[in-house]
Amino acid sequence: MNVTLMAILLIAIVVVTVVTDKVPFNFVLLIVPLIFSLLLGHSLTQTSNFVLQQFASLMQTTGFMLLFAFLYFTMLTESGMFNTIVNALTSHLKMNVIVLMVLTTLIGGFSILTGNFTPAYLITFPILLPLYKKFNFDRGYAFMIAQTAMSAMCFIPWGIGMAYTASAAGLSATALSKASLPWAYCFIPVIILQWIYFGWKHRQKNGTFQVIEQEETAAEVEEEKENSRPQFFWINLIVFIIAMVALGVYSVPPYLVFIIATVFTAMVNYPKDYGKIFGSVGPMYLNILIMLLAINMYQAVFNNTGMVGALSKSLISVVPHPVLHYLHIILLLLCVIIIYFIPFQIFNALYPIFITIGAAFGIPAVAMIAPFVCNLSLATSATPTNSSTYVGCGLLDLEVPEYTKRAVPVMTITNLLVIIIAAMFGVLNLG
Template identity: 30%
Template sequence: MLSIMGFLTIAIFLYLILSKKVSVIVALILVPVFFGLFTTDLNSLGAMILEGVTSVAPTGIMLAFAILFFGLMSKAGLFDPIISRILKLVKGDPLKIVIGTAIIGMVTHLDGSGASTFLITIPALLPLYERLGMSRLVLAGVVALSAGTMNIVPWGGPTARASSALGIDTATLFNPLIPAMIAGLIWVLFVSYYFGKKERNRIGIQNFQYDFNQELSEEEKKARRPKLLWLNLLLTILTIVALVKVWLPLPVVFMVAFALALVMNYPNPKEQQERITEQATGMVTVVSIIFAAGIFTGVLSGTGMIEAMANTLVSIIPESTGSFMGLIVAVTSMPLSLVFTPDAYYFGVLPVLSETAANYGVAAENIGRAAILGQMTTGFPLSPLTAATFLLLGLARVELADHQRFIFIWAFGTTIVMTIVALITGAIAI
């Protein structure tokens, strides 16, 4: 009975969000509460909900202040010299321009936000591509590969969702994947070299200089803090080191880093409030989903529905296949980005896969790491289910079908490369 209720909960949840009948937050809250009423008493249900929300609170806080911190650093102009320097070095060589595009995409995606990456990178580079007659598909594709691979960072959506859904600390999920992520980024540079070589052969090298600063608006220039560049860079490096080394809990690291960055760059309280307000919409949306997800996973776990569903799946899956669950999840993670939204996959599918794998001795963190190697990481800039994809396509002025045909195999290749390295390093075990 519990198994049936669990599958019904997930099925209705998936139907509601994939058909866009209600918002993700509404579905995450109301669907489990409704079915929870049929599986437990009201007091127990309330306790499960509170426990679920409490369990995701650290992740929600970390995401909130990570968005604020990196948004502030971008506004202050931390990435501007890197972008300007790369554009000066590439000149009119298509090969250097495409490799430079990849590096710029990686740097600007440090904040874990696809929308901000595309808004910074595409408008800055599109005039250069058009002036030299380079392919806009190459621009969109390379930025997609860079942003997708960088989206594995702990404050990116997929890792945060996996952490919330499985109740595993983000550092536990992310740190073992660092070698795999580095391998993925190297692969992206290799693919960029390949594309750049083809573009160079097609249009040749031209004598041309491009000034990134001319593309900034007056308002953007006013908010820049060039004199604080090195101090901002030092603070960012210390923040990233503190995150990887876990000197303090991840939410605390970002809270302290953001407060320091705000005082350093914008000592005026009015300006501080303006910077916070600029990031508020994106921050509130993401954090609200995380807390709503706590209700979803809290009810499904507390009532025993997840365990019951896993037992049902165990009775179906051949035992010889069970130990390879991590590998199967990793290989299928990127293509499934085209089918499931991140919320549907991480909150609806991943917990069941994890509990099923546990019956074969596969730890939950293995399944979580396998999922984030492709599901809405390398896959998100190709998925028709994410708004950021259409922002990328609109800014670069390319069609979804053309974009998918052009870059899918290379994005899938990124996941395969990272999966191989993750297996070698033991981040994913079989």
């Protein structure tokens, strides 16, 4: 059978599966590539061998790290450490809309250290929502500001976005994280431009940066959560800082850092009932692990049956040389619009092809994929095809279709500006 046609057919099946939503996406990625491998003449044993090698690589570089990262950050969130820090910030500042936007950026960037957008939204938006209402600040603007800050922080090696990207590209999460860090710096001037733009829009609408409505309400007393541990706040914070320093400064293996931090935090905060919290992480980790394994099945077959090479050669022979050279940049520029219509999992499936084409032009694999780590996250909050968008919109009382239509042009321009800044400072590798 023609390998190129089989590769195109496999991609087409994946696209149709997602667009029609008739069959679980994970099932298709786990079963269909296996069938295609057999049709291309690879025995069941051969297929099993390269799939198992891919799975083993996933667990070694990402799987164990994610498990303990989820456990650790779930305990920190449950203990109330993040809420205590955020509440201290908001209660000691003289508030106006400018400060509110800066706080949204800082808290959003801080909260994505949990590694997942859903808990990051759960930390950021419930705390700031009363202030958005008090200042009549557009909650759609708030979502975009928070998402931009979170996207800038997506270079962290334990993040779920990094896990998906590294897994799909067949790269080390740690190596990809180091290559993505310069892109995070390129977000800083764009974030400031967002403050100016959204501040100007707010001033146009309301005529002031101060409180618009200030109704007298009964003092809100936050009900102490069952798992809250305020008495251990300083211990948890010190351990958190040590863990971040070990990861960022001393490059201690992330899985080892999170194992030690998880065990210590569990013994201090939940010596008798840590099993309950561990159990709550199980379903989320299982769902993510199954998705990662499915992506790896797809990747293993795509890489080891000659599909990547065949498809790359076909593109090189058909696509004009200048277009092919900058194909990854063209797709990077358009990624927000593309992800609005197509789930990011399909986009991720193209990374092996990008790497093969980049190699023909002397561009290293990490340099090809690093631009997508942070920038693609701008797209994942502006699409109705991503579940976390619904979480964020629900917390901010926004309608998903209306919000995503507003967000696409803003995030597209944000993405463009980051790319321009990266090109200006030599961060973007043009080959």
